[in-house]
Amino acid sequence: MHRVAGLLRRLGAHVTGMIWRLGFATRFFMLILKHSGTSFRRFHLTVREMYFSGVQSLIIIVVSGLFVGMVLGLQGYDTLVRYGSSEALGVLVALSLVRELGPVVAGLLFASRAGSAITAEIGLMKATEQLDAMEMMAVDPIARVVAPRFWAGVISMPLLAALFSAMGVFGGYLVGVRMIGVDEGSFWSQMEAAVDFEEDVLNGVIKSFVFGVAITWIAVFEGYDAPPTAEGVSGATTRTVVTASLWVLALDFILTALMFRGN
Amino acid sequence: MCCPPICARIRPFNFAPHPVSIGNLVEVDNVTFGYDQRAVLRQINLNVPKGKVVAIMGLSGCGKTTLLRLIGGSVRPQQGEVRVAGKVVNKLPADELYLLRRKMGMLFQFGALFTDMSVFDNVAFQMREHTNLPESVINDLVMMKLDAVGLRGAAHFMPSELSGGMARRVALARSIALDPKLMLYDEPFAGLDPISLGVIGQLIRRLNDSLGATSIIVTHDVAEALQIVDFVYFMSEGVVIARGTPDEIRASEETFVHQFVYGEADGPVAFDYPARDLREDMFAEAQ
Amino acid sequence: MMSRKTLDLWVGVFVAIGFGALLFLALKVANLSSFTGAGLYEITAKFDNIGGLKVRAPVKSSGVVVGRVREIHFDNQTFEAVVTMSVESRFAFPKDTSAKILTSGLLGEQFIGLAAGGDSVNLKNGDALKITQSAVVLENLISQFLYSKAAEGGDKKQQ
Numbered sequence: 001m002h003r004v005a006g007l008l009r010r011l012g013a014h015v016t017g018m019i020w021r022l023g024f025a026t027r028f029f030m031l032i033l034k035h036s037g038t039s040f041r042r043f044h045l046t047v048r049e050m051y052f053s054g055v056q057s058l059i060i061i062v063v064s065g066l067f068v069g070m071v072l073g074l075q076g077y078d079t080l081v082r083y084g085s086s087e088a089l090g091v092l093v094a095l096s097l098v099r100e101l102g103p104v105v106a107g108l109l110f111a112s113r114a115g116s117a118i119t120a121e122i123g124l125m126k127a128t129e130q131l132d133a134m135e136m137m138a139v140d141p142i143a144r145v146v147a148p149r150f151w152a153g154v155i156s157m158p159l160l161a162a163l164f165s166a167m168g169v170f171g172g173y174l175v176g177v178r179m180i181g182v183d184e185g186s187f188w189s190q191m192e193a194a195v196d197f198e199e200d201v202l203n204g205v206i207k208s209f210v211f212g213v214a215i216t217w218i219a220v221f222e223g224y225d226a227p228p229t230a231e232g233v234s235g236a237t238t239r240t241v242v243t244a245s246l247w248v249l250a251l252d253f254i255l256t257a258l259m260f261r262g263n
Numbered sequence: 264m265c266c267p268p269i270c271a272r273i274r275p276f277n278f279a280p281h282p283v284s285i286g287n288l289v290e291v292d293n294v295t296f297g298y299d300q301r302a303v304l305r306q307i308n309l310n311v312p313k314g315k316v317v318a319i320m321g322l323s324g325c326g327k328t329t330l331l332r333l334i335g336g337s338v339r340p341q342q343g344e345v346r347v348a349g350k351v352v353n354k355l356p357a358d359e360l361y362l363l364r365r366k367m368g369m370l371f372q373f374g375a376l377f378t379d380m381s382v383f384d385n386v387a388f389q390m391r392e393h394t395n396l397p398e399s400v401i402n403d404l405v406m407m408k409l410d411a412v413g414l415r416g417a418a419h420f421m422p423s424e425l426s427g428g429m430a431r432r433v434a435l436a437r438s439i440a441l442d443p444k445l446m447l448y449d450e451p452f453a454g455l456d457p458i459s460l461g462v463i464g465q466l467i468r469r470l471n472d473s474l475g476a477t478s479i480i481v482t483h484d485v486a487e488a489l490q491i492v493d494f495v496y497f498m499s500e501g502v503v504i505a506r507g508t509p510d511e512i513r514a515s516e517e518t519f520v521h522q523f524v525y526g527e528a529d530g531p532v533a534f535d536y537p538a539r540d541l542r543e544d545m546f547a548e549a550q
Numbered sequence: 551m552m553s554r555k556t557l558d559l560w561v562g563v564f565v566a567i568g569f570g571a572l573l574f575l576a577l578k579v580a581n582l583s584s585f586t587g588a589g590l591y592e593i594t595a596k597f598d599n600i601g602g603l604k605v606r607a608p609v610k611s612s613g614v615v616v617g618r619v620r621e622i623h624f625d626n627q628t629f630e631a632v633v634t635m636s637v638e639s640r641f642a643f644p645k646d647t648s649a650k651i652l653t654s655g656l657l658g659e660q661f662i663g664l665a666a667g668g669d670s671v672n673l674k675n676g677d678a679l680k681i682t683q684s685a686v687v688l689e690n691l692i693s694q695f696l697y698s699k700a701a702e703g704g705d706k707k708q709q
Contacts, residue, residue: 044554047561055564094579129375136335136447137438138364139392159568166571169579191579196606201575 025221032150032220035143045148046155053114053149053216054156058163060109065097065164068105069171072096076172077180089182090191093172098195098204099260102165104252107211109164110157111244115219118149119240122223123233146220153219157212158205165204203259210251215244288313288445288477289334294343296329303329305501306343316471316478318488320523321498322532327481330498331447334479335369336360347445365393368438369447373454374430376422382409382433383418389440408436412466428459432466439470445477446470452484460484464491485524489513497523589639591675592620595649595662596630601685603651603660609635611664616641619662635662644669648681660685 039046076092122145125131131141169191176182195201219240226236289311296304303326311317319327332338333345339353346352350363376385386405390396396404409415412432422430431451438446451463468491471478482488489495489509497505497512497520505512505520515521522530538544600622609617617637625632637643646667653660673679 044558048554048557050561050564051557054568055560058564098575098579125378128373128378129371130377132337133369133371133375133377133434135337136364136367136369137389137392138361139388140361144392156564159565159571162571162575163568165579166574169575188578195579197576199606201572201579205572 021225024225025217028221028224029217031142032147032217035140036147036151038143039147039151045144046151049149049152050156053110053118053152054160057110057113057156057160060113061106061160061164062167064105064109065102065167066171068101068164069093069097069168069173070175072101072168073172073175073180077176077182086182087186087190089172089176090187091194093176094169094191094195095200097165097168097172098200100252100256101168103161103204103207103211104248106161106164106208107157107215107248108245110153110160110212111215111219111248112241114153114156115215115240115244116237118153118216118219119223119226119237120233122146122149122220123226123228123236126224126226127228127230127233129228142224146224150216150220153216154209154212157215158208161204161208161211199260203255206259207252207255210255211248214247214251218244218247286313287311288348289479290344290346291330291333292344292346294333294340294345296326296333296338296340296342303501304333304340307498307501307503309496309503309506311477311479312494313477314471314475315493316468316480316491318480318482318492318495319498320481320483320485320488320495322523323483325498326501327498328449331369331449331479331481334445335364335367335447365389365441366443367445367447368441368443370431370435370438370449370451372450373427374422374434376425376430376434376437378422380422381418382414382420382422382425385422385433386418386437386440388437393441404440408440409433411439411470412436413462428455428462431455431459431463435463435466435470439474442474443476444474446474446479448478448480448482450482451480452482452487460487464488467491483523485526489524590617590636591639591673592634592636593643593673593675593677593679594632594634595679595682596625596628596632597649597651597682597684598630599684599687600631600633601651601653601660601687603633603662603685607659608661609637609664610661611641611643611666616664633662642672643667645671645673645677646681647673647679648683649679650683651685653686 072093073089076089076096077086080086080088080092122131125141125145131145134141134144173187177184177187222236222240222243226232287310291307291309294304294307295302307326307330309319319330321327329338333340334347334352336345336352336355344351344353347363348366350359352360352363355363376382377388380388383405386408387401390401390404405418406415409418412435414429414432414436417425417429417433422433425433435451446467448467451467452460455463464487467478467480470476480488480492489512492509494508495506495512496503499519505515505517507515512520513524515524519531521527522532528534603619603622605619605622607619608615609619617635619633620636621634623632624630633649643664644667646669648665648667650663650665651660652663667681
C-alpha cells in the first residue's frame, strides 16, 4: 500500500513537472516570437543558421529520399503486379512520399541531425556562460542566438521535405521504369492524374512547415533549458531527438486526420 | 552546497569605518537573496567607492558570485536595494537595465568567449551590436583593446586555439570594448599559472586606473588580490564578516580571516567534516 | 569559419534547389499545369442521386478533363442535388449538353461526363444543364436484379 502511494505520488509529481515545463516552453515560444525582429532585420544571422541546419542536412536528406523512393518502387511493384496494376506504381510512390513519407521522414532526419546540433550548441553556450556574457553586454541572447536558429529551421524544413519527396519520386522512377521496366508513359501520366496539387502537395508542405516549427521549437527550448553541465547538455540533446520525433509522428496523425478525411 | 557550518564560531568583529569616498558607485543596501528555502545572502551591506578596486573574498559557494549577479541585474533580491550610479538595479525596466549594462563590463570565470567567432570578432562584438561605427574604426578600436592586454598578434585565432590565460585576457579586452565605468571580475585568477596570474592582476589594476573605472573582484586568491586592491570585504555564509584595507586584513585578529589569509589547515573552518565518533566508524564491524 | 559570401552562396543554392523540388512536385508529379487560372465559367446541373460524387471531382467530356466540380448542395424545394461545375473557358458546350455521373473503372472515383448536344447556342456562365442522368447506385441495381429475377421466376410458374 505504501509503495503504491509512493508510486502514485511520484507519477503525480512527474506529470505536474511536465505540465509546468510545457507552460515554460510555451512562454519561451512567445518570447522567441516577440524577439524575432532581429532575425529578419539582420537576415544574415538567419541565413548563417540556415547553412548549419539546412545545407548541412542536404546530403542525408537527398540520399535517404533516394533510397526510400527506390524501396517504395521495389516493394510497391511487388504488391501491385499481383493485381495487374503495375502501371499505378508512379501513383503509389508519389502519393506515399508527398503526403506522408516526405514530411515525416525528412522531419525525423532533421530532428536527429539539425535538432540535436541546435540543442547541443545552445546548451553548450549556456554551460560555458556565453549566454550570460551576452546578457551582461546588453545583447538579448534570445534575439541574437535563439530566434535566428528557430526561423532557420522553420524555413529549411519544407524545402528539405520537398527535396526528399522529389528525390524519392526519382528513386521510384529509377527502380520502376529503368530497372524493372514499368511503362514510362503510364508511370508519369497516372501519377499526374492522381496527385492533386492542393490536396496532396500543398498539404504535404503544410505538414512539413508544422513539423519544422515543432522540431525547432523543441530543439531550441531543450538547449536553452539544459542544466549547464556536460551531462545536462548530452541529456538535453537526446531528449530533443526523442521528443521531437514523437511529436512529429503525433502531429502527423492529427494533421492527416484533419486533411485527408476521405473527402 | 554551501560552506560548512562555521557561524557558531565566528564572533562579531569591530568593523573598520566605511572607506572614505568621493561617492559610491555601487551600494548594496540590506540585501537578502535566496533560492526556495536556502538563503544565500542575508542583509548584506557594502559599498564600492568610485575609482577604487574592491575585492570580495570568501570560501567557494558563499554568495560572492551571487553578489556580482545582483549588481549586474541578472537576479533580483528578495529584500533590499542594489544601487549602481544611483539607479536601483533591481527596479529598472528592461531597456534601462540594458542601457546600464552598456556601462558595465564583466569578466567571467573562464572567459566565456564566443566559440564560433574569432578573437577579433569577439572583441568587436559589442561595437558591432551597439554602435554604427564603420568597420575601419572598429578595426582600430579592437587592435587598441587587444594591444592593452598584449594580444594584438592573436587577433585571428579562434578561442579554441588559445590557452586559458590568453582566453581570459581576450575576454578582458572584450569586456572593456566600450570603456565601461564599472568592471566586474568573477574569479579572474582561478586556474592560472603564476605568470598569467601576475599579468591579469597588473592588467586589472592598470585598466581600472587608466579607464577611470571602478572594479569589483570576486576571488579567493589572497596573495594576488591583496597586492592590487584598495579595499577588501570578507564574506561567509551570506554575511559580511570583515572589511578593511589590505594591510588591515593582513593584520586582522579575526580567526576566520586569519585562517583564510594565511591558509591554515584548521581553524574556524574545521579540518574534519562532521562525523561520528571514531570508535563507532572503525570498530563497528568487529561487534 | 566560412566567409559570409560562401555561406550566402550555399544557402542560396539550398533554397533554389528546394524550390526547384517543390516546382517539380507541383508540375511533373501533380496536376498543377492543367489549371493555371485560365478563365473558367460555371454551369449547374440537378441530379436525383449524385452517388459518391465529391467536390473537386473531374468533369470530363470524351474522357478528357475539361473542368472540376466546384460545389454540391441540396435543394430543399425540389429535393434534388444541385452540382456546380467550373469549366475551362476554352471549351464551349451547346445549351442542350447532357451530364451523367460515371464511375472511373469499376469501383473507382466518380466524375461527371458531359455529352455535347447539337444546339447552336452555347452555355453561358451560370446556365443550368437540362438533361441529367444520376449515378448508378449499387443497392438499387441489386434490388432491380432480384426483382426481375423474382418476376421471371413468377412468369415461369405461371407458364
